[in-house]
Amino acid sequence: MLERLERQIPKFVLAPSFAAILVFVYGFIVWTGWVSLTKSKLMPRYEIEGITQYQRLFASPRWDTALENLFVFGGLFIVLSMLLGLLLAILLDQKIRTEGVLRTIYLYPMALSLIVTGTAWRWFLNPGLGIEATVRKWGFEDFTFDWLVNPDMAIYTIVIAAVWQASGFVMALFLAGLRSVEDEIIRAAQVDGIPLWRIYVSIIIPSMAPVFLSAFIVLAHLAIKSFDLVIALTGGGPGYATDLPATYMYSMAFSRGNIGQAASSAMVMMAVIFAIVVPYLYSELRSRNDAR
Amino acid sequence: MQGDLASTASTQITRLALRWLLYLLLVLFALYYLAPLFVMVTTSLKSLEEIKTGSLVSLPREVTFDAWGTAWSAACSGIKCEGLKPYFWNSIVMAVPAVLISTFLGAINGYVIAQWRFRGANLIFSLMLFGCFIPFQVVLLPMARLLGLMGLAGSIPGLIFVHVVYGLGFTTLFFRNYYVSISPELIRAAKIDGAGFFRIFWSVFLPLSVPIIVVTIIWQFTQIWNDFLFGVSFSQAGTQPITVALNNIVNSTTGVKEYNVDMAAAIIAALPTLIVYVVAGKYFIRGLTAGSVKG
Amino acid sequence: MTPILQIQALNKNFGTLQILKNVNVEIESGDFLVLVGPSGCGKSTLLNCIAGLEPVTSGQVAIDGRNMNEISPKDRDIAMVFQSYALYPTMSVAKNITFGMRVRGIDKQTQQEKLAEVSRQLQIEPLLNRRPAQLSGGQRQRVAMGRALVRDPKLFLFDEPLSNLDAKLRVEMRNEIKKLHHNLNATMVYVTHDQIEAMTLATKIVVLKDGLVQQIGTPAEIYLRPANLFVADFMGSPAMNLVTAQTRKNGRGTELVIERPAGEPLRLLDKKARNLPDRVVLGIRPEDITEAAFGSGKNVHITACDVDVVEPAGADTFVLLSLSGKEVTARLKAETRAAAGESMDFAFNMEKASYFDVESGERIN
Numbered sequence: 041m042l043e044r045l046e047r048q049i050p051k052f053v054l055a056p057s058f059a060a061i062l063v064f065v066y067g068f069i070v071w072t073g074w075v076s077l078t079k080s081k082l083m084p085r086y087e088i089e090g091i092t093q094y095q096r097l098f099a100s101p102r103w104d105t106a107l108e109n110l111f112v113f114g115g116l117f118i119v120l121s122m123l124l125g126l127l128l129a130i131l132l133d134q135k136i137r138t139e140g141v142l143r144t145i146y147l148y149p150m151a152l153s154l155i156v157t158g159t160a161w162r163w164f165l166n167p168g169l170g171i172e173a174t175v176r177k178w179g180f181e182d183f184t185f186d187w188l189v190n191p192d193m194a195i196y197t198i199v200i201a202a203v204w205q206a207s208g209f210v211m212a213l214f215l216a217g218l219r220s221v222e223d224e225i226i227r228a229a230q231v232d233g234i235p236l237w238r239i240y241v242s243i244i245i246p247s248m249a250p251v252f253l254s255a256f257i258v259l260a261h262l263a264i265k266s267f268d269l270v271i272a273l274t275g276g277g278p279g280y281a282t283d284l285p286a287t288y289m290y291s292m293a294f295s296r297g298n299i300g301q302a303a304s305s306a307m308v309m310m311a312v313i314f315a316i317v318v319p320y321l322y323s324e325l326r327s328r329n330d331a332r
Numbered sequence: 333m334q335g336d337l338a339s340t341a342s343t344q345i346t347r348l349a350l351r352w353l354l355y356l357l358l359v360l361f362a363l364y365y366l367a368p369l370f371v372m373v374t375t376s377l378k379s380l381e382e383i384k385t386g387s388l389v390s391l392p393r394e395v396t397f398d399a400w401g402t403a404w405s406a407a408c409s410g411i412k413c414e415g416l417k418p419y420f421w422n423s424i425v426m427a428v429p430a431v432l433i434s435t436f437l438g439a440i441n442g443y444v445i446a447q448w449r450f451r452g453a454n455l456i457f458s459l460m461l462f463g464c465f466i467p468f469q470v471v472l473l474p475m476a477r478l479l480g481l482m483g484l485a486g487s488i489p490g491l492i493f494v495h496v497v498y499g500l501g502f503t504t505l506f507f508r509n510y511y512v513s514i515s516p517e518l519i520r521a522a523k524i525d526g527a528g529f530f531r532i533f534w535s536v537f538l539p540l541s542v543p544i545i546v547v548t549i550i551w552q553f554t555q556i557w558n559d560f561l562f563g564v565s566f567s568q569a570g571t572q573p574i575t576v577a578l579n580n581i582v583n584s585t586t587g588v589k590e591y592n593v594d595m596a597a598a599i600i601a602a603l604p605t606l607i608v609y610v611v612a613g614k615y616f617i618r619g620l621t622a623g624s625v626k627g
Numbered sequence: 628m629t630p631i632l633q634i635q636a637l638n639k640n641f642g643t644l645q646i647l648k649n650v651n652v653e654i655e656s657g658d659f660l661v662l663v664g665p666s667g668c669g670k671s672t673l674l675n676c677i678a679g680l681e682p683v684t685s686g687q688v689a690i691d692g693r694n695m696n697e698i699s700p701k702d703r704d705i706a707m708v709f710q711s712y713a714l715y716p717t718m719s720v721a722k723n724i725t726f727g728m729r730v731r732g733i734d735k736q737t738q739q740e741k742l743a744e745v746s747r748q749l750q751i752e753p754l755l756n757r758r759p760a761q762l763s764g765g766q767r768q769r770v771a772m773g774r775a776l777v778r779d780p781k782l783f784l785f786d787e788p789l790s791n792l793d794a795k796l797r798v799e800m801r802n803e804i805k806k807l808h809h810n811l812n813a814t815m816v817y818v819t820h821d822q823i824e825a826m827t828l829a830t831k832i833v834v835l836k837d838g839l840v841q842q843i844g845t846p847a848e849i850y851l852r853p854a855n856l857f858v859a860d861f862m863g864s865p866a867m868n869l870v871t872a873q874t875r876k877n878g879r880g881t882e883l884v885i886e887r888p889a890g891e892p893l894r895l896l897d898k899k900a901r902n903l904p905d906r907v908v909l910g911i912r913p914e915d916i917t918e919a920a921f922g923s924g925k926n927v928h929i930t931a932c933d934v935d936v937v938e939p940a941g942a943d944t945f946v947l948l949s950l951s952g953k954e955v956t957a958r959l960k961a962e963t964r965a966a967a968g969e970s971m972d973f974a975f976n977m978e979k980a981s982y983f984d985v986e987s988g989e990r991i992n
Contacts, residue, residue, distance in 0.1 A: 050529060053440055053444055061460050071473075142361075145365050151605045154558070156558075286469055294565065310467055518713045520713065521707065525726050536715050
């Protein structure tokens with residue numbers, strides 16, 4: 041009897057956490073999904089109404105801007121971070137004596153809160169006193185760099201700050217990937233007289249495909265969840281010019297008291313993330329099980 | 333012979349030049365990453381007068397710590413003007429238990445999933461893993477209701493609860509991946525030695541988990557300290573964590589905009605995680621890569 | 628006398644996969660039982676069932692007459708040595724050895740006494756304060772044995788304990804285990820895929836394949852009278868020669884006719900074999916095919932064969948002959964004059980010949 045009970049201990053131990061995940065992740069997703077189909081305003085209501093919330097969402101110009109911003113910001117953020125990260129990783133891979141120090145410098149922004157990053161960049165990009173003013177003081181009177189207050193350009197300031205924050209992290213991922221390439225393959229190529237750049241282009245980088253994939257997944261995930269940086273850097277402004285789905289959802293939920301809209305926008309965000317992440321995780325888990 | 337010598341000499345020169353170019357590039361990039369920190373620090377040490385007249389990148393003519401003092405204990409956020417100090421403590425009171433609880437739970441969960449495999453354990457793990465990836469926006473509304481029902485709305489225990497729940501996936505993942513490489517014979521040996529589930533965890537597995545415990549604690553601390561979304565959604569005046577307070581100070585519209593105070597406040601908010609990063613960078617990076625490259 | 632270990636009608640399934648099928652084994656106190664077979668034959672699973680680390684699907688395991696099915700490993704009075712040694716990495720050697728006693732709450736004094744005794748026995752006294760990572764493979768092996776010895780159990784279980792050691796150390800440790808068995812008069816169950824280990828250590832061998840017991844017997848029985856083709860092929864190195872032959876009864880015994888690639892078929896006369904079917908598989912060990920000059924005995928048949936390959940191996944020289952579409956190995960003295968491509972006379976010791984059914988592979992003599 042005791043013996044039987046003892047065999048169940050592992051299950052009992054795991055049960056609370058599993059229950060928590062079931063309720064607070066999956067249960068809550070269901071709740072949000074449900075509410076997104078109702079007419080909830082300030083308080084949640086539970087009578088299913090249909091997809092009107094989604095129709096209203098996609099008819100809203102503010103949501104349009106948010107989605108468009110997401111694609112502009114997400115696309116640029118991912119591409120630039122990857123390029124910069126890869127470049128840094130390759131440069132650092134050339135047996136640099138001070139690699140440790142440099143790596144520390146490139147990566148430290150990742151330790152900062154996005155609120156801190158946003159606060160700092162907001163100050164540099166401030167046209168009156170920041171970079172613009174400084175360059176003008178150097179004698180370039182016509183220099184303008186007012187992206188922060190320019191509705192057409194403000195979204196790019198978020199890209200700048202986000203790339204500054206995350207590119208060092210991508211560098212670390214890529215550096216680990218570069219280092220894991222079989223040394224003998226590289227030596228064989230060197231013996232064959234293949235130039236270094238060619239070794240990178242034809243051998244090393246293609247063999248890092250999985251690293252690219254995981255970097256992409258992480259960056260895409262960061263982009264879609266981006267909230268803090270926008271709040272701290274532009275507050276979503278000027279106007280709604282830098283709204284992202286995350287800020288849209290937040291303002292619907294907590295300042296506009298429109299729970300139905302908040303829920304439906306959250307569900308759209310989740311759909312986008314799952315469209316990217318689920319196939320990736322599925323293939324990861326499956327390949328791992330196959331290998332076992 | 334002569335020609336050969338000349339050509340080796342010239343390739344040597346090219347190589348040297350390339351080497352210099354490489355270092356130049358690396359240093360320029362280092363400056364790009366460091367510049368914002370430099371500007372933040374110098375700005376925080378300047379007087380408001382100097383900021384308005386001087387240049388962004390110049391060193392302070394006269395170093396003053398006034399802005400730091402204000403940021404710590406007098407800056408206004410909203411209606412209150414008590415600086416970051418109370419919020420700094422809020423963040424500590426929130427982060428320390430949340431980190432410890434979620435790390436401990438992750439350790440024991442990982443131990444079960446990796447070493448006490450039972451039917452369905454893999455499914456449970458997959459579900460927890462997927463949970464790491466959801467956009468938290470999708471749980472904000474129901475969590476706000478639940479915290480209200482539990483009487484934890486706007487309280488620090490409520491925030492601790494939220495951080496523990498949504499940190500579980502990652503902490504479990506970290507420990508699971510660490511334990512999965514440990515031979516199952518270890519547990520068998522301990523069973524034959526007479527140890528049970530908890531004794532084996534305590535005497536055999538925890539002592540050999542020091543590296544992953546450090547990684548997890550650092551990861552969780554950074555995540556929780558830097559969190560803004562949960563903080564701003566589930567706190568109220570008086571219980572806000574430091575990130576929320578910082579944002580309020582910066583956005584406070586009362587009086588003159590004090591950029592030096594903003595910068596000092598930003599540095600104060602960043603300091604704990606920066607220190608952790610500088611002291612234990614190796615573990616920090618390991619956590620980052622472990623959190624992204626699953627397995 | 629009750630058997631110290633008795634396994635009855637044991638079945639073990641993982642899901643729908645049958646790992647062990649109706650296993651029955653019994654050993655007496657002081658026996659050294661070796662479970663041997665190729666990888667995946669279920670031998671380690673069987674050991675884990677004995678240890679209680681795997682529940683059995685049906686049947687029972689009894690230790691010293693007591694049914695163990697519902698008893699947890701710690702209460703079975705066993706000790707186990709693992710392939711990876713499974714030393715606790717964060718504990719010193721001394722702590723590794725005393726961990727079991729600490730868990731059981733045995734007093735400090737007894738712990739120290741036992742530790743001293745075992746470490747003297749295994750000559751690991753200088754290592755007691757080291758961590759496992761600071762030990763060599765052989766030293767770790769000793770510590771793992773120490774952890775088992777200190778328990779003074781009814782039954783020692785070994786799961787391929789030598790497979791991570793290099794060849795020389797393996798032979799040393801093998802001898803040491805054998806001495807230990809002798810000195811302690813302990814009962815041991817030992818899993819290996821290495822048939823030489825099985826032969827040298829065991830008082831009793833169980834040969835397993837695909838979860839089925841193929842044969843149980845002393846090393847000599849298994850070597851001399853393998854129960855089927857699998858055992859004949861698996862035990863012994865080089866393996867037993869197995870060739871198909873036609874049989875013909877005549878006045879002096881049974882004549883075996885074996886095809887050769889060129890020329891006349893080989894005809895061997897076994898004076899004793901009776902009642903063989905028309906076709907059989909003849910099994911004959913390499914050492915039972917010798918040069919004609921050294922072959923003597925009543926039931927020895929001398930005949931000429933073509934030598935294909937000569938392989939000097941130091942103490943012996945192996946010679947390969949082609950018979951019935953197969954290479955047949957003969958074990959000759961090192962100073963043989965056999966040369967590839969030449970014909971010479973060989974003595975076949977038919978006294979030791981084994982015969983197997985062509986269809987079922989079972990032994991028939």
